[in-house]
Amino acid sequence: MSEQSRRDLAQLLLPVIRWTPERGFVEARPLIDQALALGVGGFQLVGGEQDSVRALAKELQLKSRHPLLIAAELERGAGQQFASATGLPPLAAITALGDIESLRRAARLTAREARTMGVNWNLGPVCDLDMLSENPLIGARALGNDARKVGQLVAAWIEACQAEGVLACAKHFPGIARVTTDPHRELPTVDTPADQLKELDLHPFRAAIAGGVASMMTAHVSYPALDSSREPATLSREMLQWLLRQQLKFDNLLVSDALTLPAVTTTRTAAEAAVLALRAGCDVLLDPGELEAALGALETALDDGTLDPERVRQSVRRRLKWAQWASPPNDWRRPSGADTAWGALLADKVLRFEHDPVPPMGAVTEMAVVDDDDDVLGRRADRTGIVDAMRLAGNDARIVSAPTPASGGPFVIALFADYLPGKGRHTLRPDTIAAVNTLIEQAEALQRSVVLVGLGDPRWVTQLGMTHPTILAWSGDRVMQQAAGRGLLRTKR
The missing domain is CATH 3.40.50.1700 (Glycoside hydrolase family 3 C-terminal domain)
Known part of the structure; x- marks a missing residue:
């Protein structure tokens, strides 16, 4: 294993940094130092105060050997994660107004606030349809239940977000509208026929691709009609390489959902899941567990032929392309006082x-x-x-x-x-x-x-x-x- 190969594999890891009200990012410091020493390709931030997030993001970029992707889940505005930033209503509440411009403005405001804090990747929007009240995950996170209308709304959200220099992320491919169990507890299975999934569930993702979405997140859900192996989409070459890459022509960044969730770790370790996810077609591995273990498993898999070297190089190129796209510094528009006041008015309106x-x-x-x-x-x-x-x-x-x-x-x-x-x-x-x-x-x-x-x-x-x-x-x-x-x-x- 060459040192360059090790550095390449490290760039595909995306650990999660968690903030606590009591100690801020202090408890995450050992993970941060280890991750920077290994040369990871980015981080997901969970929680924080605006000033501390801004300072941390700046530190991470300065100490990294390459531009980083700094991600956060901001479906409901930057205030969903970061104290004193603007919180917004859920997507379902905004779309219930029937005003697509409000949706665009929400995406713009979120992206502008994210940029000012050094966050360049929003892990949204949710492209899953709201089909079942029994679904334990979606609810008001969804843009609706009409596939064509949701496709239009998804495209508008993505365009507004990425116009502000922040990557959008269409999730959770190929759609978790029909799940009735929770991947945070077990592996859900969707037994819907393939023709129905392709006609309805996939439509918002096709719209996202047509709209130039920078990234997509995979679902920890099994779809036997799309892959008879019953592997979750995150680990399925059939769904990621054949369906997404070949049929739907998606060639941008593909990120796994968190690899520490029980849906993919009940019968394997997070490190083993990381190997399978990269082999299946994921480019970036979110929350891959203990970093040395994940990197070691990827190195072994590359050495023994489980991982194709060209497959790894593709992912390295995609990650770098989008990190560079998001890296131009401070020439982006900052949120105005009117922007943030509008956020509170929107909450009243919904x-x-x-x-x-x-x-x-x-x-x-x-x-x-x-x-x-x-x-x-x-x-x-x-x-x-x-x-x-x-x-x-x-x-x-x-x-x-x-x-x-x-x-x-x-x-x-x-x-x-x-x-x-x-x-x-x-x-x-x-x-x-x-x-x-x-x-x-x-x-x-x-x-x-x-x-x-x-x-x-x-x-x-x-x-x-x-x-x-x-x-x-x-x-x-x-x-x-x-x-x-x-x-x-x-x-x-």
Whole structure:
């Protein structure tokens, strides 16, 4: 194994750097130092504050021997990952407005903020259709369920994002619209016939390719109709080399989904999955596990002929091409004050009000939080955004465990429930439903009306089957909590 071959293989690794509120990026420092010494091709950033992210991205680029791809999942604006950046509603909420220019502006704003922080690769948009309420992953992340319309929206989003110098990433090829289990727990299988998959599920990806999308992410899902081996798409030469590269003519960057997920590691190590993913056609290997183990496995595979040297060189060239494309420095447009103010206005605009009108709030507003997602691992926004926004507007809003005589106004129940990675279910827990019912009974005993706020895909709060005044806020992100708080105060006494 030559030193050059080792350096080439290292460039195809994309480790994940995670920020923590307590220690920032300090805990990730050993991984960062190791990755830079090996010469990886980029990083995915998860969490952080704008200034610290900007400083880290600059440091990474300066210390690297080659231009890096700095990625982040920013489906809902830069604020989805980075504190004090602009958060935006989910894609489904924006597209529900029927205004494609709002979608373009959201993509532009996200890309502009990302560039100012040194992030040059947005791992979005989701190109999967919203077909099944039983799907544990998609929900409001999707642009809709009409394949042709979603294709048009995908192309618009990609064009706006990449015009700002940030790579877009169409995911999750060939589409996870039909899964009913979670790759964060197991390998899902989609048994849909090939002709249906090609007609519907693949259509948004064809539109993305036609629109010049810089990159695409693979799905950790098995499609027996597309590959009888039943391997997940990430590890399938049939799907990546024949279908995607040969038939669909995609020749840009192909990145695996995280190689540490159970969907691809139940019967193999992450390092073994890295070899199979590169052999199948992936160019960049996201979250490949322990870096030395992954690099060692790739070296062995290249030495023993499992990996074709030309296949590796193709991936090295593609990665470098797009890292160089994204590397021109600071001649890109920065977000203006009007841009960021528009983000908050958009959050207000997408709120949905159902059933009876929301009654005027009292001078004191009591709100109980019912969290259906508190058993799901992962970093999420705190649950204070609604009351913070109401207090800013002059209302004495309080989080309580139950209604009290301190307020005679409507009692607010904030239900946090959404489709989340690792949650593995699409229905409310019985104890969640019981908690909401108990709070309603307690409020009615005090002769107080009730207002429900759904902080997640609207399908979750509708599972309650209630007719109380309801605000549907689409997600539990802070930007949507704050919009819901303002929405509660729209009706004046």
